[in-house]
Amino acid sequence: MNDQTETYQYVSSANLPTKLGQFQIHGFVEKTSQQEHVALSYGDWEVEDVVPIRIHSECLTGDALFSTRCDCGAQLEKALQNIVEQGKGVLLYLRQEGRGIGLLNKIHAYKLQDEGMDTVEANEHLGFDADLRDYSICQLMLEQLNVKNVKLMTNNPKKSEALSKMGINVVERTPIDHGITDDNRHYIRTKTEKLGHHFSESLLKK
Template identity: 80%
Template sequence: MKPKLDQYQYVSSAKLPTHWGKFYIHGFIDNKLAQEHVALSYGEWDPDDVVLIRIHSECLTGDALFSSRCDCGAQLEKALENIVQQGKGVLLYLRQEGRGIGLLNKIRAYQLQDEGMDTVEANEHLGFDADIRDYGICKLMLDKLNIKNVNLMTNNPKKSLALTNMGINVAQRTPIDHGITDDNRNYIRTKTEKLGHQFDKHLLK
């Protein structure tokens, strides 16, 4: 009989030099959902330090294919840049494409948006909630990296609430209003109006 695996597990770590600086990459797995996630850490900190972090959900179209339909790629780059400028920090990269619906369903949602729906209506039309992401693995990631107090780079208050409910102290929230374009302004307005994301309204005019 095989031993029962914990839902969340740490796998391994390695050096990861980037354009911004020399990070370490740490691998984790959610055995229940069969999802692999990584954390990128930079610098050193004491256990009681407030550490700059971002929880970034995978966006192949924005992060790797440079789509301007969303602000994801720009936010990813800015988060890594901010971490290096700060001298220490962590990016938690979660493999939860399309707010949890997956890449191909995101493409289906894009088609519905091309036909006139907004991002929330498209997800719901496909049978999903507007946002089905799960942040449970973040606790293991931050515990492994010895982080208890964070300055969270986000416009999404649900991420702050998720960390707080796990016992992580969100000592500060730093907005990350980057990547707003004519191609995604309506998309970001929808996230603000329907999902509670906190963007500078002057940037959405």
Template identity: 70%
Template sequence: MKNPPPPYSHACSANLPTRWGVFQIHGFVDSCSSLEHVALSYGKWHVNEVVPIRVHSECLTGDALFSSRCDCGFQLELALKKIAANGKGVLLYLRQEGRGIGLLNKIHAYSLQDKGMDTVEANTHLGFDADMRDYSICQFMLGWLNVSKVSLMTNNPAKLQALTNLGIKVVERIPIDQGITAENKNYIRTKVQKLGHMFDIYSESVECQH
């Protein structure tokens, strides 16, 4: 009997010019979910070198449509800027919209938030866990890019633990406090109080950006 094919594979790579410099974009496929993910790499490194990375879950509304009801787009832009300024690094862009519930369900959750629920209450009201993301493919993506030790740009301790459980050595956590606005201040507060996110500049009296 033949062994089953591996669940993850690299599909293709190409140059990706951005306003911060020329990245390499790499496409990956998860055959189990049929989801397609990408990694953006910048610069070069040795196999055992500590590489700054960001693991970013897709947020169409924040990343592409400039929504200020979350901090996703702000963090994506800051991460790419930091990687380019550092001269090397990787951004893993995972297709896990709405902390794993999908785009249309996220819009349903937005509607519930408009009526007074917070982001966690809305997800659970729709029958989902507060966070359903799976980071398993990160091990394959980083391995393909010859990255084994990382400085992780995140405010989410669950993400740090997930990479550690996958055997990726997280040498340090780099805070990525960015994009606290009048529209998302309660959303940020919920992430801190209910999901354990660590915002170094967060306080009840934080000055919002406008």
């Protein structure tokens, strides 16, 4: 297993009371870029337990501003609810806005989508790959939290593949079909058809 401490660093932890329950927040940093990431943990577990987790990439518009043109904010809240209901779990919150292109470039991409492009076409028109996200820091985050076996909440198979390559045992992938609206149905269909995400076809037809 690669030594992640050369690239990433654990910083500190603290209590984080929320409307859903009492979490712990754990801070991490990428040493080169100084980009900051956090993990939220809930409950207790033994190192061999299977722990529910979600890897969630930052989405200011969806997570904080309640935009319905994506499903991010709804999925974030649902994942935290699921963790509390199951009595334990971890949410890894990665600061890679717009699938890694950054907030202002995401706004440029939104403008192109308003003019008729889908999300993949817009990113590529701006000179980016469809998805630039990197999940490498998840290895250190999960090691710090003593998590080896996970039940992963995601519709994105690339997240399962990334964790498996890091030596994390993905025991189960559970879908998180949540937050589909009339405003984002085309966006979600694009994720399904062009990026390989798994969503229920019946939900997309509603």
